[in-house]
Amino acid sequence: MGSIGRTVRKAFGPYERQVSELYRRIFIDLEDMSRAIRDWSEPTDILEIGCGEGALAERLTRDFPQAHYTGIDIIPHLGRLYEGPADRVQFQQVTAEDLAVQQPGRFDLVVINDVLHHVPDALREGILVAARDLLAPGGKLVFKDWVRRPTPIHAAVYVADVHVGGDKGVRYMPLDEQEALIARVFGAGAVTARRSIAPWGQNLAFLVEKRG
Ligand SMILES: C[S@@+](CC[C@H](N)C(=O)[O-])C[C@H]1O[C@@H](n2cnc3c(N)ncnc32)[C@H](O)[C@@H]1O
16 A cells, blocks of 8 residues: 555656655555664565565665665556665566565565555465575565555545555455465464564564575
8 A cells, every 4th residue: 555656646746756755645654664674674685575665665775775676566666756766676577476486485574565455366375385485495575565454544544545556456355364375374373473663553464484
């Protein structure tokens, strides 16, 4: 959740980046997200699946100055608003499934932030399987999605995703569905920590460990 669609983006012209950041902040504090990832891991090779235009990428490359960062997405303009360092950073338009075939076990940290509710149901498990295959043994996945719960902010997130983000197919999973999906792919007990990301309790991040 939280990205603004192309029509809205165009309307803001030179202020697009600032507007995009302000808009995103209504729903998630990306600084807090990066802080959680920092508290949970010390990666050297990071993969972000569904990196979008590079908002979280900017925090991760700043907060992990020793690590290499790879951002992948299915959109053509991925990393377009990224303004962090250019060395040790790569953006690639490729699916997680294809990358998993090319580079299995390469990464020690995979991040999936606010992606799965945009993905058709039938493809969700495949992305987590790819994330698992892309991780080295002992590697970590930080998975964060919006938890479906009947609250006023939930209604606002939905309206924003559909009408501002332009994604008519959005579907948020309730907590038990998120937990079951992670357990199916990584095994029972693979979640070793969880934490709410500011400013909403429905931003729930999981630390998932791939067993060696
Ligand atoms: C709200 S943005 C999140 C961007 C980034 N993770 C962040 O937090 O700044 C969601 C992104 O998920 C991407 N996405 C949707 N389906 C995907 C898929 N099947 N594989 C990879 N990325 C996907 C979208 O293209 C979009 O860029």
